[in-house]
Amino acid sequence: MSEPLFENVALIGIGLIGSSLARVIAAKGLARHVTIATRSAETLEAARALGLGDDYTLSNAEAVAAADLVIVSVPVGASEQVARQIGPHLKPGAIVTDVGSTKASVVRQMQPHMPDHVHFIAGHPIAGTEQSGPEAGFAELFEGRWCILTPTEGTDAGAIARLTGFWEACGSKVEQMDPEHHDLVLAIVSHLPHIIAYNIVGTADDLEAVTKSEVIKYSASGFRDFTRLAASDPVMWRDVCLHNKDAILEMLARFSEDLSSLQRAVRWGDGDKLFELFTRTRGIRRSIVEAGQDMDAPNFGRNARKPDGKAPAE
């Protein structure tokens, strides 16, 4: 194993993302020492039982005192509070980053609390699942996935290069973007799909003419794919909606317009319009598979056979 990239890493927040980082850091020997901090004694004990780090503390300030790299993995609405707690205790030269799903708000919340002697670079790994907590993480989560860094003007190029090297060592491909542009892109590729999923599952739940047992029984016809997104962590997604409000509202307005046009095509039996749209969207799916961002198996690989000939568990 080669030399670790960092001597001391502090992981603030040890849920799905924090614990996946802990696992990949350990698996690839990316740090000599890992300190884990989280808000509750219960989660801290779970992290300790899983052996995710070297030191464990409930104090964010204590966790960062010796750290060369600090990674904050908490819901975006908690970013300011964490930044305020760690700011005065950061070591000169330390790199501070986060993994939050919105970026302009995180930069606004954290930057003012960062002393001049540290390098703050916000980030977002585009990798996740609908699970949460320290048990849910796994070392391969970031493999082949993008990680977007959103440095602001004047950020030290050497620090950006070190953080880029870290994410690449975790298996990610790294890109840089303005925080505002990140938020617009993510509003359409992630935030809107989740809101639509929460909405459609909520609508089905409210139906009276179709029973809940029928919805569940026949869910494989499409509904099931929305339920995976709609099972995502409510705190995380509440914060994403509150902290990327403008971009989400802009995308929702466009979505509603396009939906009205689709509604009109259905009402007036405009088959050509429906066929044209459905053909265009099929092409998008093909591009995603070609870009290696999903598999080309029917039904998202659910019925694919494993090498041992058995069907995978769902």
Ligand code: NAP
């Ligand atoms: P998670 O599994 O729910 O873990 C959240 C962690 O943050 C826990 O350690 C929790 O501590 C701590 N926390 C929760 N509320 C807090 C608060 N108010 N103050 C301080 N700490 C708090 O969440 P996650 O999925 O890892 O998400 C973490 C971040 O990654 C979020 O910003 C999310 O937007 C981003 N992200 C998530 C995904 C995804 O698919 N899940 C993907 C990319 C990025 P306790 O358990 O001790 O309370």
